[in-house]
Amino acid sequence: MDTNILVIGSGISGLTYAIKMAEQNPSLEIVMISKNSLLESNTRYAQGGIAVVSNFQKDSFDKHVEDTLIAGAGECDREVVEFVVKEGHERLQELIDWGTHFDKQKNGLHLTQEGGHSEKRIVHYKDKTGLVIQKSLIRKIKTFSNITLLKNHTLVDLITDHHSGSQYQRCYGAYVISNLEQEIIKISAQITVLSTGGGGQLFSHTTNPENATGDGLGAAYRAKVYMEGLPFVQFHPTALYPKINGNTFLISEAVRGEGAVLKSVSGKRFMTDKHPMAELAPRDIVARSIAEVVNETGDDFVLLDCESISEKEFENQFPTIKENCQKIGINPPKDSIPVIPAAHYFCGGISVNHYGETSLKGLYAIGECSYTGLHGANRLASNSLLESLVFSHRAALNSLNQMKEDLPPKEFYLQLPEWKEEHYISNEKISAIGRMKKQLQNLMTAKVGIFKTSSGLTEAEMELKNIFSETQDIYRQNKLTLGICELRNMVSVAYLMIKQSQDLKQNKGVFYNQDYVE
Ligand SMILES: Cc1cc2nc3c(=O)[nH]c(=O)nc-3n(C[C@H](O)[C@H](O)[C@H](O)COP(=O)(O)OP(=O)(O)OC[C@H]3O[C@@H](n4cnc5c(N)ncnc54)[C@H](O)[C@@H]3O)c2cc1C
Numbered sequence: 001m002d003t004n005i006l007v008i009g010s011g012i013s014g015l016t017y018a019i020k021m022a023e024q025n026p027s028l029e030i031v032m033i034s035k036n037s038l039l040e041s042n043t044r045y046a047q048g049g050i051a052v053v054s055n056f057q058k059d060s061f062d063k064h065v066e067d068t069l070i071a072g073a074g075e076c077d078r079e080v081v082e083f084v085v086k087e088g089h090e091r092l093q094e095l096i097d098w099g100t101h102f103d104k105q106k107n108g109l110h111l112t113q114e115g116g117h118s119e120k121r122i123v124h125y126k127d128k129t130g131l132v133i134q135k136s137l138i139r140k141i142k143t144f145s146n147i148t149l150l151k152n153h154t155l156v157d158l159i160t161d162h163h164s165g166s167q168y169q170r171c172y173g174a175y176v177i178s179n180l181e182q183e184i185i186k187i188s189a190q191i192t193v194l195s196t197g198g199g200g201q202l203f204s205h206t207t208n209p210e211n212a213t214g215d216g217l218g219a220a221y222r223a224k225v226y227m228e229g230l231p232f233v234q235f236h237p238t239a240l241y242p243k244i245n246g247n248t249f250l251i252s253e254a255v256r257g258e259g260a261v262l263k264s265v266s267g268k269r270f271m272t273d274k275h276p277m278a279e280l281a282p283r284d285i286v287a288r289s290i291a292e293v294v295n296e297t298g299d300d301f302v303l304l305d306c307e308s309i310s311e312k313e314f315e316n317q318f319p320t321i322k323e324n325c326q327k328i329g330i331n332p333p334k335d336s337i338p339v340i341p342a343a344h345y346f347c348g349g350i351s352v353n354h355y356g357e358t359s360l361k362g363l364y365a366i367g368e369c370s371y372t373g374l375h376g377a378n379r380l381a382s383n384s385l386l387e388s389l390v391f392s393h394r395a396a397l398n399s400l401n402q403m404k405e406d407l408p409p410k411e412f413y414l415q416l417p418e419w420k421e422e423h424y425i426s427n428e429k430i431s432a433i434g435r436m437k438k439q440l441q442n443l444m445t446a447k448v449g450i451f452k453t454s455s456g457l458t459e460a461e462m463e464l465k466n467i468f469s470e471t472q473d474i475y476r477q478n479k480l481t482l483g484i485c486e487l488r489n490m491v492s493v494a495y496l497m498i499k500q501s502q503d504l505k506q507n508k509g510v511f512y513n514q515d516y517v518e
Pocket of ligand 1: 033047382
């Protein structure tokens with residue numbers, strides 16, 4: 001396959017980028033691949049909403065900028081924070097114009113508050129914000145005849161000079177596996193966009209869906225693309241305990257924004273002793289406080305007491321949360337909700353400039369797989385959907401300009417080599433993949449999770465070496481499958497996360513090494 005633009009991933013960032021490109025230049029051929037259905041993504045599960053300044057009587061861009069910088073613990077790029085906050089308003093309006101509905105009140109959009117925000121500024125649709133955004137973008141993208149949508153297709157590796165033997169020092173598309181037929185397809189492209197989301201599945205408890213295995217990061221690593229901030233994994237303080245059908249369900253921060261408080265199982269409210277903003281303190285502080293209480297008491301969870309929210313209000317604003325709690329026999333707001341922290345968001349990722357360009361020409365990274373400088377060491381709640389919208393727009397404008405530059409000739413792309421199956425096929429050890437994923441998740445949770453130590457990181461590195469060599473064996477000895485691709489990526493990302501964590505000599509934001517505490 002040969003195309004102008006290859007977009008990898010169909011969450012808010014990939015969809016927004018592709019729509020913009022198709023709108024701006026209908027003669028472009030655009031191919032979008034997605035690992036599963038077009039809907040399955042982190043975006044789909046976003047509950048809280050998008051942080052955008054809209055009530056200019058009370059709120060201001062400056063306040064949003066300050067809140068973001070404080071949460072980011074000195075690691076944010078101020079210039080990026082400023083343009084993202086300012087441009088958010090226009091991008092949100094676009095989303096509304098494309099058919100996304102948000103909750104309204106008398107004088108405009110209904111706004112909620114989340115941890116770390118000094119004002120109510122979260123635009124939302126009940127507790128299903130991501131789902132309504134994702135659905136409206138999918139409806140919109142299907143109206144373009146110049147976009148080919150390939151679901152159930154997974155990125156294997158980016159095509160670079162390493163494959164082509166040329167010296168343009170660019171990305172030329174990607175090798176992709178069709179999940180069902182397990183065939184590897186070469187998709188050559190003048191511009192390739194990674195919008196593959198995060199990698200919460202590296203940990204045992206995560207709010208991310210099963211397909212969030214850090215694939216874009218793994219492929220970028222193999223293509224020698226520069227990456228930053230991987231130790232900054234945000235753990236969401238309140239995920240429902242226990243799992244439902246193997247998945248960890250998120251209890252949005254907006255519930256605390258509406259007045260719910262955290263208590264130990266014995267009934268003691270503890271956040272008031274930990275931070276002046278109590279339950280609405282930045283996420284890292286709340287998550288660590290909960291983990292401390294759980295460690296101290298030996299209980300499996302703490303409780304989220306929602307009694308201050310009326311029955312009607314809860315039902316109206318949090319219908320999905322209520323429904324999921326009821327699945328485990330809990331009926332909020334009457335009953336308190338059992339919660340624990342869970343891996344939620346990768347603040348770090350592929351380094352990009354202000355237009356989503358990576359260190360490899362022709363390759364862009366947008367959304368959660370990127371590191372833009374917006375979040376620094378800790379993302380402010382609901383700033384990620386905002387970042388996706390702003391950077392998709394900027395990357396699209398930049399791509400259109402890049403298309404006008406001197407690109408390698410068309411014949412060059414057509415002659416790129418097919419994927420070489422270098423492996424001898426014995427189908428040995430293929431059944432070990434599930435076990436190895438679990439082993440990796442347990443290792444990362446125990447040694448590279450909320451609390452780290454220097455010796456724990458060294459132990460993690462040693463154990464990961466074993467997992468790596470077993471993964472390499474499986475990779476070499478088997479026909480490539482989706483499971484192998486994912487495991488390979490998870491191991492690469494885990495390795496980078498451990499190495500970058502070892503290099504950090506100071507606690508910042510969500511990064512917390514107990515050896516650095518005085
Ligand atoms: C439960 C939950 C609640 C959240 N709530 C909020 C919130 O309220 N506000 C907020 O701002 N943020 C929230 N977030 C974070 C936010 O949803 C994500 O950061 C954002 O949606 C990321 O969008 P994205 O387009 O970058 O990636 P995603 O939406 O994750 O999309 C990634 C896409 O890439 C595809 N993909 C992955 N690997 C491959 C591969 N190898 N080949 C092909 N395709 C691939 C996936 O199938 C998917 O289509 C939440 C996240 C979760 C999990």
